[in-house]
Amino acid sequence: MKTNTLFKSSINVVVIVAMLFAAVHGTYIYTTTNIIELQNWWWLSHTYLFVATVLGLFFISAQYNKSKEIQSVGKAYLIFTTLKIVLSFVFLLPWLLMSKEIAKIFVGHFFLIFFPYLLVETILLIRFLNKPLDEKINTDEIQSRK
Structure with missing residues (x-):
């Protein structure tokens, strides 16, 4: 499978997982909590994390296409994840500076959402890293049969 095809399928996976996760989370928020502020702002976390992902x-795909080295994917992922964590704290800063109870709840919900997105990214990275290896093994097998 070519890198562009793998990249497009990864985007499709992220879109589907994000929509399902947001629907479940939104349903949970509206059916179990009476906190109006949380009902009004829960979608911000999903929007931020979806766009960041x-x-x-x-970024990772561009780095790989630029260098064509598999090591660049790991380095790009590490840079991206570090930047995402720093930007997450910037995103959460207004709520972290609040002394209201809702701020703690919102930050908790944010990280409840953050880690599944991180899990999806990691699974996609592993899939991305394994595909070039699979292609190389298939090429070696074909050449050894000749």
């Missing part, structure tokens, strides 16, 4: 996949 898609941009990260673009």
Whole structure:
């Protein structure tokens, strides 16, 4: 499978997982909590993390296409994840500076969402790293049969 095809399928996976996760989380928020502020702002976390994840996949794919070295994928992922964590704290800063109870709940919900996105990114990275190896093994097998 070519890198562009793998990249497009990764974006599709992120879109589907994000939509399902947001639907479940939103349903949970509206059916179990009476906190109006949380009902009004829960979608911000999903929007931020979805955009960050898609941009990260673009960055990782671009780094790989630029260098064509598999090591560049790991380095790009590490840079992306570090940047995402720093930007997450910047994103959460207004709520971290609040002394209201809702701020703690919002930050908790954010990290409850953050880690599944991180898990999806890691699974996609592993899939991305394994594909070039699979292609190389198939090429070696074909050449050894000749």
